[in-house]
Amino acid sequence: MKTYECTLIYDASTSCTAIAASADEAAEAALNQCEGVTLCHHCASQLDVGDVSGVFVYDGDTLVVDTTFAGEQVAVANARLESLQTSHDIKAANLQALVRAVLEYAEACSRCEEGGNDGGDIADAMDAFGAMADLARSLEDKA
Numbered sequence: 001m002k003t004y005e006c007t008l009i010y011d012a013s014t015s016c017t018a019i020a021a022s023a024d025e026a027a028e029a030a031l032n033q034c035e036g037v038t039l040c041h042h043c044a045s046q047l048d049v050g051d052v053s054g055v056f057v058y059d060g061d062t063l064v065v066d067t068t069f070a071g072e073q074v075a076v077a078n079a080r081l082e083s084l085q086t087s088h089d090i091k092a093a094n095l096q097a098l099v100r101a102v103l104e105y106a107e108a109c110s111r112c113e114e115g116g117n118d119g120g121d122i123a124d125a126m127d128a129f130g131a132m133a134d135l136a137r138s139l140e141d142k143a
């Protein structure tokens with residue numbers, strides 16, 4: 001058996017109000033203006049108070065800014081998720097448009113086969129094929 005030294009990490013906080021133009025500025029103002037925490041001699045022998053690790057800014061009851069490491073990681077992940085969702089939505093919509101263009105192309109081609117080329121069907125097929133190519137390019141994975 002071996003003896004280990006272990007440090008328990010506590011979560012602690014203090015609050016103050018800040019008047020600022022934005023929630024981000026309020027977080028900065030709080031860091032500069034709000035008083036830090038000090039411990040009495042007795043408590044200081046058992047507890048170390050570290051540096052501020054972040055600021056929560058509330059607008060009423062709603063958390064609007066979280067500058068802690070975890071909060072910033074969540075914000076980055078949420079932004080990435082939103083970007084992926086938007087990209088996915090655009091691709092899903094373009095895929096549906098591609099399906100419609102393929103069906104229009106097939107329809108124009110079968111009109112040509114059944115009734116012969118009257119000029120209009122070929123033009124319709126060429127238009128539909130152009131739309132298919134544009135949509136296919138928008139869906140192509142360029143990564």
Ligand SMILES: [Zn+2]
Nearest residue numbers: 039040042043
């Ligand atoms: Zn104390």
